[in-house]
Amino acid sequence: MxxxxxxxxxxxxxxxxxxxxxxxxxxxxxxxxxxxxxxxxxxxxxxxxxxxxxxxxxxxxxxxxxxxxxxxxxxxxxxxxxxxxxxxxxxxxxxxxxxxxxxxxxxxxxxxxNRFDTPNQEQLTSRKNEKKSQPPKADEHKNAQIGYRSAKFPITISIDLMLPTIVHAFKQTVYHYKQKRIQTSIMPYLYRTMANLLTVEKRKIIAEHSH
Missing domain, CATH: 1.10.10.10 (Winged helix-like DNA-binding domain superfamily/Winged helix DNA-binding domain)
Structure with missing residues (x-):
């Protein structure tokens, strides 16, 4: 250029x-x-x-x-x-x-x-009056599927290839929860973190294939 x-x-x-x-x-x-x-x-x-x-x-x-x-x-x-x-x-x-x-x-x-907000962000943001955050209790596989689908990967990229990124999102969310850095409920925070990390990975994959 x-x-x-x-x-x-x-x-x-x-x-x-x-x-x-x-x-x-x-x-x-x-x-x-x-x-x-x-x-x-x-x-x-x-x-x-x-x-x-x-x-x-x-x-x-x-x-x-x-x-x-x-x-x-x-x-x-x-x-x-x-x-x-x-x-x-x-x-x-x-x-x-x-x-x-x-x-x-x-x-x-x-x-x-690069953009870090996602189309589903408003749906994932919790109510501001929520008094206390709770640790995640939902099934991890279900959460991973939701995050994977929200990133809209090409059909050639399976969710298995994204498992390290998904695990990292869980660990990062738990770490921030323990540090009392999550001001809303933990599940929307987890979804948002996972969606953003997967979107970053998607950009990297597309950039690599475009060269």
């Missing part, structure tokens, strides 16, 4: 409104926030701020992004910013496209935020 102005990357935006963009990022951090250090969270927040002109897309050069971090709690190093990018990419939060100059050679990168 050739380098250029931010407007030429508008087609990569996955968000119609700023509210949707912020909501998706909040959900991503609810699930994966513990993987980032304080410095990496500063880097993530700055990248988010630079991804508003075209929602969820940033083409600023990395030195400019690092420079923007310097006024926030003492700033961070370039290596910290690059580490955040690697983590965010590996977790499926962002995609990175490397552009090239017309004269040849690499130019700036384009950072694209």
């Amino acid at each position: 050739k380098s250029g102005r931010i407007e030429q990357y508008r087609s990569y935006s996955q968000f119609a409104t700023l509210e949707a963009f912020n909501k998706s990022n909040k959900m991503a951090l609810d699930i994966y926030g513990q993987h980032f250090t304080k410095g990496e969270r500063i880097a993530f927040d700055v990248l988010t701020r630079f991804s508003v002109k075209v929602l969820g897309v940033c083409n600023a050069r990395i030195y400019k992004l690092v420079q923007a971090c310097q006024d926030i709690k003492g700033g961070i190093s370039r290596s910290t910013f690059e580490r955040m990018l690697r983590k965010a990419k590996s977790l499926g939060i962002i995609s990175i496209i490397h552009t090239v100059r017309e004269t040849g050679g690499y130019a700036h990168s384009v950072y694209i935020f």
